[in-house]
Amino acid sequence: MKNLRSAHPSVFALGLSGFMACATASAQTSDPAPVTEKADKPSALSGWMFGYAPFDWHFSDARKENDFEPDEQKHAYVWLIQAEKELDERHIAGFAYFKNSFGQPSQYAYYGWRFRPFDSAPSLFIKITGGIIHGYKFPFNKKIPLNNRHGWGITAIPALGYDFNQNWGAQVNVLGNAGVMFQLNYTVR
Structure with missing residues (x-):
């Protein structure tokens, strides 16, 4: 030893x-x-944007518009989570899962375009997306246009946003004449 x-x-x-x-x-x-x-070499997640919308604002109260809708309807709490891929400088594609205004789980698969219209404000962007939406089922299927009784439809959603830095940004999604949704985004670079 x-x-x-x-x-x-x-x-x-x-x-x-x-x-x-x-x-x-x-x-x-x-x-x-x-x-x-x-x-x-960029990350495998490079170009992906992940969004969370914890708040929306409706322009008016929920009201009965058709005989088959419930008499006492109110807007439910709305939230959204989203994953969006930047395909190139202008084109995007993504998927969102959200709880709609009537408490129904809903999905939105889309393709769209993002524009930066002002050279003097490169962080400001305008986005328009269009795609297939699912979740506004009977008795609320008539609350969005181009939707069937089983909750399948097509829609377009414009948005106005601002990038605070290369990773963090925010946007306001315009939900037709129903309201707006406020969203926080994180983009992987």
């Missing part, structure tokens, strides 16, 4: 010198180009 203890510092020094020799040899033989390429 005593011999192992006295040999310990020399064994440690020998192991350390061997490790340093291997590290120096691999540093001399390895090509630094792949490391640089890997650092420059």
